[in-house]
Amino acid sequence: MVINTGSKLILLDTGFGPGAFAATKGAVGQLGNNMAGAGIDPKSIDIVLLSHFHIDHAGGLRTADGGLVFPNAEIKVPAPEWAFWMDESNISRTNTYNKGHFPNPKKYFAGIESKVTRYEWGKEVAPGITSIATPGHTPGHTSFAIASGSARILAQCDVTNIPSLFLTHPDWQLMYDNDPQLAFATRRKFFDMAVAEKATVVGFHFPFPSVGHVEKAGSDYRLVPMPWNPSI
């Protein structure tokens, strides 16, 4: 998602990136094409705001040969996510999937540490955008509230994945959740908040239009899709 605040152009997560696009013949890594289709030049991105360090969210910082996809952007990352993945001793605290993933963040950030700003939870991290603690999927996994005037949407990143499976069964776990019990508790807390405030929710992995309202369905939840709209 690219957010135009009027003064800043902010990219929320990068997708897999151009290397994966080439390697998979376009099965993943379509962000570059989609930005071109939308008339957005990667050089015009002021801030890359990362939710967490999984490769489908942060791998697109780099080209296949190590170049910068967003050369003029400040990169903002969750402080707890940085602390976890940059400390080698934490590999003992990963599950099987995340153990395999452990070397990747060091590769994205190698040599560009000076472009990286670490942000805390519960703070305004860019104009109108507030970070929300949603750990469990990864230790520093973060969601965002994006506000304009009295309107507000919640970007849930990887709090959950495919809504028809995982909103309706919020206690089901994917192998990507590093701490399944914490992810489960976070998911219920986040969606109880979304239901209470009748929030518009955006999901990174939701099918198009990837935006809707969350309703309670018995003790679980369901997504009620909304028409896609580029403004809030």
Ligand SMILES: [Zn+2]
């Ligand atoms: Zn993830």
